[in-house]
Amino acid sequence: xxxxxxxxxxxxxxxxxxxxxxxxxxxxxxxxxxxxxxxxxxxxxxxxxxxxxxxxxxxxxxxxxxxxxxxxxxxxxxxxxxxxxxxxxxxxxxxxxxxxxxxxxxxxxxxxxxxxxxxxxxxxxxxxxxxxxxxxxxxxxxxxxxxxxxxxxxxxxxxxxxxxxxxxxxxxxxxxxxxxxxxxxxxxxxxxxxxxxxxxxxxxxxxxxxxxxxxxxxxxxxxxxxxxxxxxxxxxxxxxxxxxxxxxxxxxxxxxxxx
Amino acid sequence: xxxxxxxxxxxxxxxxxxxxxxxxxxxxxxxxxxxxxxxxxxxxxxxxxxxxxxxxxxxxxxxxxxxxxxxxxxxxxxxxxxxxxxxxxxxxxxxxxxxxxxxxxxxxxxxxxxxxxxxxxxxxxxxxxxxxxxxxxxxxxxxxxxxxxxxxxxxxxxxxxxxxxxxxxxxxxxxxxxxxxxxxxxxxxxxxxxxxxxxxxxxxxxxxxxxxxxxxxxxxxxxxxxxxxxxxxxxxxxxxxxxxxxxxxxxxxxxxxxxxxxxxxxxxxxxxxxxxxxxxxxxxxxxxxxxxxxxxxxxxxxxxxxxxxxxxxxxxxxxxxxxxxxxxxxxxxxxxxxxxxxxxxxxxxxxxxxxxxxxxxxxxxxxxxxxxxxxxxxxxxxxxxxxxxxxxxxxxxxxxxxxxxxxxxxxxxxxxxxxxxxxxxxxxxxxxxxxxxxx
Numbered sequence: 228x229x230x231x232x233x234x235x236x237x238x239x240x241x242x243x244x245x246x247x248x249x250x251x252x253x254x255x256x257x258x259x260x261x262x263x264x265x266x267x268x269x270x271x272x273x274x275x276x277x278x279x280x281x282x283x284x285x286x287x288x289x290x291x292x293x294x295x296x297x298x299x300x301x302x303x304x305x306x307x308x309x310x311x312x313x314x315x316x317x318x319x320x321x322x323x324x325x326x327x328x329x330x331x332x333x334x335x336x337x338x339x340x341x342x343x344x345x346x347x348x349x350x351x352x353x354x355x356x357x358x359x360x361x362x363x364x365x366x367x368x369x370x371x372x373x374x375x376x377x378x379x380x381x382x383x384x385x386x387x388x389x390x391x392x393x394x395x396x397x398x399x400x401x402x403x404x405x406x407x408x409x410x411x412x413x414x415x416x417x418x419x420x421x422x423x424x425x426x427x428x429x430x431x432x433x434x435x436x437x438x439x440x441x442x443x444x445x446x447x448x449x450x451x452x453x454x455x456x457x458x459x460x461x462x463x464x465x466x467x468x469x470x471x472x473x474x475x476x477x478x479x480x481x482x483x484x485x486x
Numbered sequence: 487x488x489x490x491x492x493x494x495x496x497x498x499x500x501x502x503x504x505x506x507x508x509x510x511x512x513x514x515x516x517x518x519x520x521x522x523x524x525x526x527x528x529x530x531x532x533x534x535x536x537x538x539x540x541x542x543x544x545x546x547x548x549x550x551x552x553x554x555x556x557x558x559x560x561x562x563x564x565x566x567x568x569x570x571x572x573x574x575x576x577x578x579x580x581x582x583x584x585x586x587x588x589x590x591x592x593x594x595x596x597x598x599x600x601x602x603x604x605x606x607x608x609x610x611x612x613x614x615x616x617x618x619x620x621x622x623x624x625x626x627x628x629x630x631x632x633x634x635x636x637x638x639x640x641x642x643x644x645x646x647x648x649x650x651x652x653x654x655x656x657x658x659x660x661x662x663x664x665x666x667x668x669x670x671x672x673x674x675x676x677x678x679x680x681x682x683x684x685x686x687x688x689x690x691x692x693x694x695x696x697x698x699x700x701x702x703x704x705x706x707x708x709x710x711x712x713x714x715x716x717x718x719x720x721x722x723x724x725x726x727x728x729x730x731x732x733x734x735x736x737x738x739x740x741x742x743x744x745x746x747x748x749x750x751x752x753x754x755x756x757x758x759x760x761x762x763x764x765x766x767x768x769x770x771x772x773x774x775x776x777x778x779x780x781x782x783x784x785x786x787x788x789x790x791x792x793x794x795x796x797x798x799x800x801x802x803x804x805x806x807x808x809x810x811x812x813x814x815x816x817x818x819x820x821x822x823x824x825x826x827x828x829x830x831x832x833x834x835x836x837x838x839x840x841x842x843x844x845x846x847x848x849x850x851x852x853x854x855x856x857x858x859x860x861x862x863x864x865x866x867x868x869x870x871x872x873x874x875x876x877x878x879x880x881x882x883x884x885x886x887x888x889x890x891x892x893x894x895x896x897x898x899x900x901x902x903x904x905x906x907x908x909x910x911x912x913x914x915x916x917x918x919x920x921x922x923x924x925x
Contacts, residue, residue, distance in 0.1 A: 228622075230511070255488075362630060363630055366630055366634065369637050370507045370510060370511065370637065373503040373504075373507050373637075374503070374504060374507050374508070376500070377501070377503045377504040378500075378504070380496045380497065380499075381497075381500055384496070
């Protein structure tokens with residue numbers, strides 16, 4: 228039970244911790260104020276709680292696919308926030324773009340906390356009536372959260388202590404991979420809800436790296452690793468990363484031209 | 487990195503958490519495996535015990551009483567066709583296969599681990615089974631008890647690291663406090679109770695730098711003061727020679743008038759340079775006393791009244807008595823400079839209004855004139871040394887060197903006050919507002 232709890236909580240916390248730490252580090256590297264984080268955390272956790280307590284109503288919606296559709300929407304919101312963030316970063320000098328850029332960061336962090344936080348609340352809530360299992364679940368959750376947050380802290384200090392330009396590029400790279408992972412997960416939810424037809428996986432790498440292993444979890448949070456992805460998931464993953472790269476590239480070129 | 491203390495706390499805590507928790511998971515897995523092998527050997531012993539207890543003579547046919555619901559046993563004949571005996575909760579059929587060793591089977595909605603023992607002596611099969619989930623939670627309960635302190639220790643470690651890092655950084659904090667608390671003119675060395683190895687070079691180099699800076703300031707002050715002072719004598723001599731020349735050549739000579747203006751300008755410049763150094767916050771040994779700014783303004787106006795009279799300017803002093811803690815010489819210089827500027831740049835017959843008003847925590851001194859004023863975009867620049875509005879093309883034709891407002895801002899800074907420039911309320915002209923903390 229403990230190992231299950233560790234894996235489930237680690238998966239959720241690691242993903243949220245990476246998004247938060249990369250945005251915190253980029254905010255510092257781009258000379259932004261960090262006060263927004265407190266607001267985003269409060270709204271995010273409140274949203275996660277509301278999601279968790281209203282789960283049954285959400286699940287019943289849309290002919291029983293409400294939860295999957297909402298999760299797909301939340302992942303898409305994170306992706307869109309990352310896309311707009313990357314487009315607006317090169318135009319920080321303009322107050323309006325700067326404001327939009329901040330809004331995208333706050334939105335991405337809030338959505339990530341709502342999505343991952345609600346999963347954690349739901350998981351732990353499921354064991355509250357079972358005293359025999361609650362103790363290993365709580366301990367496993369503490370261990371998973373501890374490992375996830377520690378990795379987030381390391382990533383944050385790694386980025387802010389690198390040479391500024393290297394830190395920004397590495398932060399960008401992580402955001403690209405997170406963006407790809409978000410779209411791939413959104414597609415996975417749509418497959419679960421039967422809006423997209425399920426087909427045979429493109430590959431099966433579970434023999435090399437199992438999704439349930441610690442390395443698999445870290446890779447999942449970092450690069451959206453899937454041992455058996457559907458063709459639509461793989462296509463969505465790579466095309467969304469390409470979209471982010473192209474959008475950021477065009478935005479940088481525009482800045483050069485205008486300057 | 488915003489705070490060294492926070493960085494050390496978070497990075498140390500993250501390291502401890504990561505290392506401890508990964509070790510905890512490893513320990514958990516090994517302990518669980520060990521516990522499973524202990525349960526297996528217990529199952530094996532139980533099977534042998536049942537075999538020896540149920541000898542051929544004493545074998546109990548039918549169903550045996552059994553207390554624990556999560557274990558069962560069966561005894562089968564050699565062919566596995568006939569069930570000789572079983573515990574009450576055991577199935578009446580063969581679960582899994584009758585081959586010696588451990589197997590995992592499904593029965594009664596649970597997963598069971600059974601051990602099949604071949605009793606060679608009596609030629610029969612003994613099956614002993616245990617519910618896997620119960621074995622697992624029993625093992626987990628024992629293992630968790632031993633791992634719980636590691637999880638609880640993390641917040642305790644956080645507290646200890648926070649305190650320890652705070653103690654470790656204390657000399658650095660003392661150093662920063664002393665540097666922050668230094669007055670502008672305080673170049674004395676920094677003293678720490680205990681200087682840690684890492685700070686020895688920082689403290690000694692800072693103190694050496696402060697010492698060199700102190701020497702340099704003294705040298706500069708002495709040089710500027712001595713040079714200005716020494717230049718007064720030749721200027722006085724020049725004035726005498728000029729007077730003699732004027733006697734000889736007559737009053738109307740244009741070159742004499744230009745020479746006179748040049749000498750006066752040089753004399754004014756020297757006096758202002760002396761005032762600048764005497765009132766600079768870096769240099770002024772601020773001897774503060776209780777002063778009435780209103781009375782001080784009255785005296786300065788009276789002293790310079792002849793200048794206002796010459797240009798037929800109307801000067802007025804408004805307000806009331808207002809006490810400040812200040813340096814008399816510096817505040818007199820401030821008033822003289824402000825009034826001299828007002829006098830110079832206000833045309834003949836113009837108006838100058840001085841007001842001194844005490845507020846709750848400060849005293850406001852305002853000097854307004856009806857001169858041409860200063861464009862708002864130049865408000866900040868006029869405080870720069872030697873800066874004059876419109877530069878060399880200054881059309882007032884007045885004697886000036888661009889140091890007056892620099893001196894005024896030094897004096898305001900010395901008194902921890904604030905200075906603002908703005909349009910005058912006299913229709914046109916400049917208003918200089920100064921706020922100095924009250925007594």
